[in-house]
Amino acid sequence: MPFQNTNVKANRRRLVLVATACLLWISVTSYSVAIAMEQKSSTVVGHEESGKDQAANAGSVHVTLPLQKGSLRFAVIGDSGTGDRDQLQVAGQMEAYRRVTNFDFVIMLGDNIYGNHSPGDFEKKFAEPYKPLLDAGVKFYASLGNHDDPRKEPLYKPFNMGGKRYYSFSKGDTEFFALDSNYMDPKQLDWVGQNLRNSHATWKICFFHHPLYNDGRHHGPDRDLRSQLLPLFQRYGVNVVFSGHEHVYERMKLEDNIDYFVLGNSGKLMKHDFRGPGERVKGFDEDRTFMIVEIAGDKMYFQVISRTGETVDSGTLPRSSTNPDK
Amino acid sequence: MARELAILIALCVLFQVCAVAVARNSEDERAVKDFHDRVVRYVAAHKVQHTAVKPSDSGVKLSRQERQAAREIQQSRAAAKQGDIFTPRISAYFRKQLAATLHGPEGAKIRTSLRSAEPLPNIHLRVNEKYPPDLPLQSTPPTLLLNLPRLPQELEYRIVGQTLVLYEPGPNLIVDLLPNAIPKH
Numbered sequence: 001m002p003f004q005n006t007n008v009k010a011n012r013r014r015l016v017l018v019a020t021a022c023l024l025w026i027s028v029t030s031y032s033v034a035i036a037m038e039q040k041s042s043t044v045v046g047h048e049e050s051g052k053d054q055a056a057n058a059g060s061v062h063v064t065l066p067l068q069k070g071s072l073r074f075a076v077i078g079d080s081g082t083g084d085r086d087q088l089q090v091a092g093q094m095e096a097y098r099r100v101t102n103f104d105f106v107i108m109l110g111d112n113i114y115g116n117h118s119p120g121d122f123e124k125k126f127a128e129p130y131k132p133l134l135d136a137g138v139k140f141y142a143s144l145g146n147h148d149d150p151r152k153e154p155l156y157k158p159f160n161m162g163g164k165r166y167y168s169f170s171k172g173d174t175e176f177f178a179l180d181s182n183y184m185d186p187k188q189l190d191w192v193g194q195n196l197r198n199s200h201a202t203w204k205i206c207f208f209h210h211p212l213y214n215d216g217r218h219h220g221p222d223r224d225l226r227s228q229l230l231p232l233f234q235r236y237g238v239n240v241v242f243s244g245h246e247h248v249y250e251r252m253k254l255e256d257n258i259d260y261f262v263l264g265n266s267g268k269l270m271k272h273d274f275r276g277p278g279e280r281v282k283g284f285d286e287d288r289t290f291m292i293v294e295i296a297g298d299k300m301y302f303q304v305i306s307r308t309g310e311t312v313d314s315g316t317l318p319r320s321s322t323n324p325d326k
Numbered sequence: 327m328a329r330e331l332a333i334l335i336a337l338c339v340l341f342q343v344c345a346v347a348v349a350r351n352s353e354d355e356r357a358v359k360d361f362h363d364r365v366v367r368y369v370a371a372h373k374v375q376h377t378a379v380k381p382s383d384s385g386v387k388l389s390r391q392e393r394q395a396a397r398e399i400q401q402s403r404a405a406a407k408q409g410d411i412f413t414p415r416i417s418a419y420f421r422k423q424l425a426a427t428l429h430g431p432e433g434a435k436i437r438t439s440l441r442s443a444e445p446l447p448n449i450h451l452r453v454n455e456k457y458p459p460d461l462p463l464q465s466t467p468p469t470l471l472l473n474l475p476r477l478p479q480e481l482e483y484r485i486v487g488q489t490l491v492l493y494e495p496g497p498n499l500i501v502d503l504l505p506n507a508i509p510k511h
Contacts, residue, residue: 116460119385146444146462150495151392157383183482184468210465224439224467227432 061100063292064303064314071296072172073101076207077266078109078244079145083125087267089307090288091129095136097305101292104138106130107176109244109263110145110209112159117149122156134158141169143178145209145244150182168195174295175201179208181225181243189228196236203295203319206233207242211262213254215278216246216285218270233258239319240300248273248285249304251313257320263304266290284312357419358475364411365492368501369478372399379496396456396497406454411492411502420474420490425509427473439467440485440508451486456498463493 065073075094080087097103113125127134134140142159143166144150154161161167165180166188177195180188196204211219212226233241234256244264252260265288273285288307293300304313379391412420428436443464457463464485474483477492481501484491490507491500 117385117389119389122385146465149459149498150463151379151498152385152388155379155381155388156385157381163381182463182465183471185466185471185482186476187479189468189472219442220438222439222442222465224432224435224469225465227435228468228472 060309061096062309062311063097063100064311065101065292065294065301066296067101067294068296071294072174073103073292073294074171075103075106076109076242076261076263076291076293077106078209078242078262079111079247079264079268080108080129080266081111081113081125081147082267083114083121083129084267086269086288086307087125088129090266090290091133093305093307093309094130094290095132096309097292098133098136098138101294103292105171106133106138106140107178107207107242108140108142108159109207109242110143110181111147111244111264111268112142112145112153113149114147114267117152127158141176141178143208144180144182146182148182150180166191168199170201172295173202175199175204177204177206177238179206179229181208181210181222184225184228189232192229193232193236196232196238199236202298203240203300204236204238205240205242206238209243210245211243211250211260211264212241213252213260213279214243214246214248214250214262215275215280215283216248216250216262216270216273217275218273219246230256240317246270246273248283249289249291249312250274250280250284251282252279253281254279259300259317259320261291261302263289263291282313287312353415354419357415360413361411361416361419361475364413364416365477365481368411369480371402372480392497396499399494399497399499400454403454408453408503410453412504417504420504421507423473424470424490424507427470428509432469436467436469439465446486449486451489451491451500451503453500453502455500457491457493457500459498 075098077090077094080090113121115121130140139160140158142153142161144153150165153159154163154165161178165183166178168175168177170176177192179192210222210225212230213221238258240259240261242261242263244262246262247264247268247270248262249265250262254260265285267288269285269288271285274280274283284304284306289304289312291302291304293302298319300317300319302313302315302317303311306312379395382388409417427433444462446461446464449458449461451457466483466485471483477483480494480496482493482495484493485508488506488508488510490504492502493499494501
């Protein structure tokens with residue numbers, strides 16, 4: 001009997017050893033495969049550390065951008081300032097992606113603060129949701145929407161509007177033009193024309209609240225605004241236009257060589273808002289989103305990420321406009 | 327003889343038509359000049375309040391500045407009433423100009439833009455009072471702005487329903503109102 005016991009014990013020990021070796025081999029192999037796949041693909045995969053801030057809930061980060069050395073990277077949000085849980089969740093995703101992509105500024109497409117504009121509203125609807133980004137030194141550049149306060153917001157320093165309703169700023173070879181589409185008076189139209197004409201930037205990007213094109217049911221495109229702005233954009237070689245107002249995400253490529261994005265769902269959402277196939281290349285009206293843009297040379301890469309971290313659109317756009325009347 | 331008489335009558339009619347057109351034009355010019363003078367006087371009277379508002383990273387400070395500027399302007403215009411700037415002559419000019427623009431070749435586009443605006447509840451605006459701070463401001467179609475007299479940077483034209491509002495964004499005040507300015511059809 002003692003002899004039999006010794007044999008059983010030896011067999012068990014052997015079995016445990018073999019099982020451990022197998023588990024070790026599987027772990028090492030999966031790890032190597034994962035590393036190989038990561039190197040092969042241009043996708044960067046990261047994982048957020050669990051922390052106290054909102055980013056802790058953000059989960060995995062899947063970046064489709066090339067993250068080239070020296071490229072310009074920024075984020076885009078529109079119709080964000082609700083102060084509710086959805087805005088916070090989008091802000092959490094933004095922080096998670098910032099840690100990997102290192103975008104250093106954000107353009108805001110209007111409706112930055114909904115409803116009242118009391119001091120508490122500036123905190124609840126902007127400073128608190130984006131605190132991790134602000135603490136990391138990310139700058140925000142706002143444009144005005146119809147729900148914004150045209151007197152207070154241009155003076156609110158964290159919006160970097162310099163006290164003006166419309167303004168421009170440059171980052172490397174790219175010049176951004178933040179316009180006030182609520183009140184496009186002759187003075188502003190003159191300013192837009194002059195500044196676009198005088199700009200020597202390789203990329204000219206305009207952003208403002210009311211979209212020139214969109215397939216949404218709620219508002220639709222602003223045709224009168226389009227009739228005044230589009231001739232200037234075409235004449236002076238604008239490459240990309242970002243707008244909000246319609247609470248969806250939409251990408252359009254029309255015959256005028258300008259790429260149009262509508263992103264009005266970083267806080268508000270109008271579910272199932274699209275009518276028919278329309279003019280959009282891609283649309284998303286199921287959840288809130290934000291966008292990260294990377295500009296490297298003559299290419300613009302973009303990735304649109306939902307509140308839950310899903311990539312809903314991504315791609316590369318060549319710089320197509322040629323500044324004909326520069 | 328009959329032929330000469332006909333030419334004479336035709337010339338008289340032509341002169342009459344030209345005289346009416348010239349009179350109308352000079353009437354329009356007088357209305358625009360009067361409007362311009364009233365607006366300039368308004369802005370000059372509140373220069374101090376306009377320059378008192380400074381950039382800040384504090385919402386508290388911005389709210390305080392706005393409240394103070396609004397209070398001072400409201401007190402200095404305590405007797406202000408509807409029609410101080412949009413006098414009957416100026417009102418007639420604006421209504422005519424807006425109707426011509428909205429019935430002109432760009433009219434359909436402008437109306438589409440106006441219709442796509444955020445729906446507002448029934449609000450009752452009063453001169454020298456604040457625009458409701460929690461309500462959105464409707465955007466003003468650019469083609470409409472191109473056909474109205476230019477304003478100093480302190481003031482804006484805004485549309486609320488059928489009413490044209492002369493609005494001062496700084497202190498968020500209604501400077502004057504022109505009801506039934508936007509024709510229904």
